Amino acid sequence: MSPIPKSDRKRSVQRNRRLRMAGVAWLAVIAGLVAVAGDAPPPSAPAPWPVGKAVGAVAFDCVVEEDAPLAGAKTVMFLEYAVSPRAIAYSIVWAEPCWKAIHFPCPPIGTSLYADESSFVVRHALNDVEWRQSLPAEPRGRFMHTCGNYPLVDSRIAYQEARGRRLTVSDVPVLEASARSGGLGDGRGLGSPLPDRPGRPPTRISVSDVEPERLHFYFFTFRPDDRRLFEYRLEKGRLKSILTECFGVKVPVGGFEIEAKTPEFPDGVVIEQLPARYHADGRTVLVDFSPQSIGDVEVDLPERIRVGTQKRHFGGPDPIRRATMSNYRSLPEMPSAETIGSRFTSDPFFEREQTFRKLTAQYWNRPVADVDPADAAWLQTFADDCLGMARAEPRLSAKLKLSYMSIASDLMLGNDSRVDSDSLPSYLQALRDGGFGEIAEIASAQVADIRANWGRPEADSEK
Amino acid sequence: MRSGWQTVLGVLALFVIANGVVTMLTEPGPGQWFGASTAVEPPIDPRALPINRIGLAGEIEADTFTGPSLLSLEMRENVDFLLTPALIVQGAITEGDIVTYPEE
Numbered sequence: 222m223s224p225i226p227k228s229d230r231k232r233s234v235q236r237n238r239r240l241r242m243a244g245v246a247w248l249a250v251i252a253g254l255v256a257v258a259g260d261a262p263p264p265s266a267p268a269p270w271p272v273g274k275a276v277g278a279v280a281f282d283c284v285v286e287e288d289a290p291l292a293g294a295k296t297v298m299f300l301e302y303a304v305s306p307r308a309i310a311y312s313i314v315w316a317e318p319c320w321k322a323i324h325f326p327c328p329p330i331g332t333s334l335y336a337d338e339s340s341f342v343v344r345h346a347l348n349d350v351e352w353r354q355s356l357p358a359e360p361r362g363r364f365m366h367t368c369g370n371y372p373l374v375d376s377r378i379a380y381q382e383a384r385g386r387r388l389t390v391s392d393v394p395v396l397e398a399s400a401r402s403g404g405l406g407d408g409r410g411l412g413s414p415l416p417d418r419p420g421r422p423p424t425r426i427s428v429s430d431v432e433p434e435r436l437h438f439y440f441f442t443f444r445p446d447d448r449r450l451f452e453y454r455l456e457k458g459r460l461k462s463i464l465t466e467c468f469g470v471k472v473p474v475g476g477f478e479i480e481a482k483t484p485e486f487p488d489g490v491v492i493e494q495l496p497a498r499y500h501a502d503g504r505t506v507l508v509d510f511s512p513q514s515i516g517d518v519e520v521d522l523p524e525r526i527r528v529g530t531q532k533r534h535f536g537g538p539d540p541i542r543r544a545t546m547s548n549y550r551s552l553p554e555m556p557s558a559e560t561i562g563s564r565f566t567s568d569p570f571f572e573r574e575q576t577f578r579k580l581t582a583q584y585w586n587r588p589v590a591d592v593d594p595a596d597a598a599w600l601q602t603f604a605d606d607c608l609g610m611a612r613a614e615p616r617l618s619a620k621l622k623l624s625y626m627s628i629a630s631d632l633m634l635g636n637d638s639r640v641d642s643d644s645l646p647s648y649l650q651a652l653r654d655g656g657f658g659e660i661a662e663i664a665s666a667q668v669a670d671i672r673a674n675w676g677r678p679e680a681d682s683e684k
Numbered sequence: 685m686r687s688g689w690q691t692v693l694g695v696l697a698l699f700v701i702a703n704g705v706v707t708m709l710t711e712p713g714p715g716q717w718f719g720a721s722t723a724v725e726p727p728i729d730p731r732a733l734p735i736n737r738i739g740l741a742g743e744i745e746a747d748t749f750t751g752p753s754l755l756s757l758e759m760r761e762n763v764d765f766l767l768t769p770a771l772i773v774q775g776a777i778t779e780g781d782i783v784t785y786p787e788e
């Protein structure tokens with residue numbers, strides 16, 4: 222086929238452009254005629270609000286990648302979730318880079334969380350500790366920082382707030398009325414007030430567009446500058462994505478006042494912290510959904526969540542957070558507040574893992590000569606077994622965990638040649654193959670640093 | 685002299701143009717959805733604060749907010765995000781719930 226001459230292409234493009242412009246102009250005129258002639262709100266078809274389907278409890282796996290630019294930390298966590306209409310639960314089965322402290326309020330591996338309407342429980346099965354709180358909790362109020370930390374159990378307030386803000390079918394009449402008014406609401410302020418509900422802050426909603434394949438609305442909570450915009454994309458009635466954007470959020474921070482006298486204010490001055498402006502560059506989120514079969518029912522479930530900012534777009538190479546869900550399955554029995562964490566303790570390998578942890582606490586960063594011969598024999602067998610199991614393990618999280626235990630055991634035994642020739646390259650390659658090249662680089666640097674400083678007390682304190 | 689139809693069409697054209705301008709001004713455009721937010725923080729009215737609080741509060745703001753507070757807020761955001769997959773799925777498997785994104 223011969224190429225179209227440039228002059229013909231130009232004419233063709235101009236003709237097409239004129240045709241498109243004429244089409245748009247006619248559409249605009251027709252729309253104007255309809256709007257003027259009717260002098261009424263735009264007609265609205267039944268809105269395709271995506272409503273949940275009863276499929277019982279489900280379980281799924283999830284990989285969460287998080288960046289903490291202020292702390293200079295990147296983390297990837299492997300979790301297992303269990304969700305029912307009444308409760309949620311998760312367990313963190315592995316996290317990387319695992320060679321030094323992981324940026325998390327507590328050692329993440331072995332942490333489980335359970336929440337329902339009346340209780341919020343965090344349990345660390347490996348360390349055998351538990352934090353239990355009843356719900357509803359007091360509102361968060363002023364955010365009390367704890368030197369860069371955040372107690373995991375304080376997540377109950379985020380859980381409670383999120384539950385309070387959710388939409389239900391009982392809100393649909395307000396949503397539909399808002400759509401009919403073009404989002405303008407009842408004339409007493411922008412948007413329409415949502416019905417009062419326990420836990421829900423005073424909220425107004427403005428539905429500006431309802432189309433068969435697109436819903437567009439925004440919430441106002443507390444103040445107009447707290448608004449969050451939503452855009453749903455649907456295809457043949459199935460939910461494909463939710464795009465949502467929030468702007469700067471003010472969080473009252475601190476909790477102290479200091480009385481002082483200064484030359485400038487000899488009568489005294491109260492120094493108090495102003496509310497911090499957080500999320501100053503906003504958060505833009507895209508959630509992709511895909512149909513999943515749970516039992517006999519097909520339900521649209523999230524397969525990827527990407528959180529970005531103005532500078533770090535969610536579709537770019539480095540959004541600030543990313544969650545990838547997989548392996549959705551029906552769950553015969555939802556874990557309870559009493560049974561969460563049992564997936565760790567009921568593992569047949571659990572006893573050996575606990576022995577490994579005990580020996581690691583004893584011999585990490587110590588000269589090989591310090592290792593008791595009986596313990597050295599146990600560690601040697603354990604390292605061999607872990608390496609063999611890691612090679613055969615298809616799940617990335619389990620492969621990384623087994624590789625870690627093999628490498629760590631070999632480091633304590635001084636088996637440098639096997640670490641260099643086999644276990645460490647395989648471990649790093651598994652990370653790269655999983656799409657975590659940057660984490661592999663960090664882990665590699667951490668291992669190199671540990672080996673370079675082996676036996677020095679200051680290196681020990683970082684483990 | 686213009687006919688009645690010409691006048692009607694003229695009014696309609698003006699309406700269409702005005703409609704387009706209003707839509708452009710009120711709808712969030714692609715740039716806004718994809719990060720170029722034009723949201724403007726309402727300014728703090730200095731008259732609303734006691735006069736002797738303004739200066740020092742402003743001065744300490746930079747020190748205190750770039751320190752542990754922001755680190756804690758960053759940690760909070762990442763920790764609370766772990767609830768997000770579960771809360772979205774819970775909306776999708778609960779009869780009567782509309783699937784939505786929980787703010788973390």
